[in-house]
Amino acid sequence: MRGKTWTATFIAIAAFTAAVALAGGSETKGxxxxxxxxxxxHTKGAKGGEVTPLTKTQEQWQRYFKTGTHNKETEKLSTFLTPEQMTDVQTFLVNHAADSPQPETCGG
Ligand code: HEC
Structure with a gap:
């Protein structure tokens, strides 16, 4: 009986951790x-124009990553950023968006 309870608890925790990791991504890596x-x-004067986390609100960033507005550039991006790395970038941008608790320009 005891053993079963432990197993169930462990599975619940493992499932929860996996779900969080998937949804979250790594802000530091991002x-x-x-x-x-x-x-x-995306610096000032570069061809894409300046883009920082502050360029959009959290909701706008979520929408941006869902639809994607790069045209042909997006295809090039996917050749050097894996889906996991894109999730990391998304996590960083959303967590520091204009209306986030910690807005960040990422100037440096
Ligand atoms: C090869 C050059 C290039 C790279 C690398 C690049 N972009 Fe862009 N980006 C552009 C260009 C050019 C535009 C403007 C035309 C367009 O939307 O396709 C743009 C537009 C954008 C816009 C729209 C700006 C706005 O005000 O809505 C966002 C947001 C953006 N890029 C985010 C990113 C993110 C995030 C990355 C990295 C994952 C990235 N870009 C990497 C070239 C690039």
Missing amino acids: KFFFKKNCKTC
């Missing part, structure tokens, strides 16, 4: 990938 990959085209 910041790194954003600077390394997105900033190549």
Whole structure:
């Protein structure tokens, strides 16, 4: 009886952790990938124009990643950012969006 309860508890915790990891992504890694990959085209004066977490609200970022507004550029992006890395970038941008508790320009 005891053993069964433990097993059930363990499975519940493992499932919960997995769900959180999937939905969340890593903010720290996202910041790194954003600077390394997105900033190549998204600084002031670059061809994509300046983009920072502050460019959009949390809701706008969620919508942006759902639909995606890059045209041909998006196809190029997927060649060097995996879906997990894109989730990380999304997590970083959403967590520091204009209306987030910790807005961040990511200037540096
Ligand atoms: C190869 C160059 C390039 C890279 C790399 C790039 N972008 Fe872009 N991006 C553009 C260009 C050009 C535009 C404007 C035309 C368009 O929307 O397709 C743009 C537009 C955008 C816009 C729309 C701006 C607005 O005000 O709505 C967002 C948001 C954006 N990019 C986010 C990103 C993110 C996030 C990444 C990294 C995952 C990224 N871009 C990487 C070239 C790039």
